[in-house]
């Protein structure tokens with residue numbers, strides 16, 4: 283009903299909504315994508331090449347627009363399930379503020395624009411990686427895996443892990459082991475990040491019929507898998523230091539952050555089956571966001587300081 287009330291027919295016969303710029307901005311999933319773009323920025327700065335600052339700004343803008351575009355395509359395809367989940371019901375499409383065809387066109391236009399801009403002005407390796415990431419999130423994860431397997435976010439999470447590799451490729455025109463380790467950190471982080479949330483939102487996913495891990499394997503199994511991923515993530519977070527890419531500053535920061543991650547995951551592992559408040563799962567979800575931001579911020583600080591010291595000593 284809201285859908286009909288809020289729409290009018292334009293000259294070409296399409297239903298046009300009375301959407302605001304803010305509604306279109308919401309389609310870009312700005313809060314999630316801000317952290318995605320930050321990891322791409324760190325990949326770009328960590329690369330051992332000084333990229334022209336204007337090209338760096340263009341690259342980051344293109345990646346941000348591409349990431350947002352993939353969010354819009356995800357919201358277009360998922361409008362049916364978003365409508366039945368309390369967390370997502372007020373998004374622009376299910377609430378009728380934006381018409382599905384508007385979101386689809388918006389997502390497609392921005393996808394092409396971001397990939398072409400990156401390719402023409404920066405380089406085609408970075409552009410190809412961006413195109414692949416958009417495709418992987420919007421098509422492989424959203425249209426296929428999300429509704430078909432509880433491993434959806436393990437495999438689909440690869441899309442969210444590629445941005446530092448895109449940033450690195452934008453600066454260097456190549457992919458390196460160092461950028462692949464940054465990929466690995468996000469890849470291993472994604473399951474505990476998401477399953478912590480899925481534990482306390484499992485009723486939402488159940489109602490929408492989405493086979494998220496807690497709904498398929500049960501809460502106890504999901505808690506064990508979260509803990510297992512945390513145990514692997516913590517040492518992988520320290521790898522960049524062990525491999526000599528960073529100073530001990532990053533190494534110590536990553537170690538402490540990793541110990542914190544295992545601690546929060548341990549609390550989740552020990553949750554009672556009838557724990558309705560799910561405070562440990564909520565705490566792990568919040569900590570996961572702090573962890574990823576802080577470990578990439580430490581990486582950034584490490585390379586900026588190291589470079590400044592090297593220049594001072596030169």
Ligand code: HEM
Nearest residue numbers: 313314317318321369435438439442443468472476479571
């Ligand atoms: C397949 C992989 C992922 C899944 C399924 C996932 C899922 C989610 C979900 C469902 C939320 C809640 C969003 C909301 O309340 O609307 C969320 C929040 C968040 N995610 Fe993820 N996520 C994934 C990967 C990532 C990645 C790679 C990043 C960043 C590098 C990220 C950053 C965030 C941030 C910053 C939030 C908090 C947003 C807010 O406060 O509204 N996520 N994630």
Ligand SMILES: CC(C)=CCC/C(C)=C/CC/C(C)=C/COP(=O)(O)OP(=O)(O)O
Nearest residue numbers: 314318348349352356415416419441442445
């Ligand atoms: C550069 C580029 C293209 C980056 C894309 C990065 C990417 C794949 C991020 C995924 C993050 C995300 C919002 C997952 C939500 O899953 P969901 O869609 O199941 O969550 P929802 O229920 O909130 O819609």
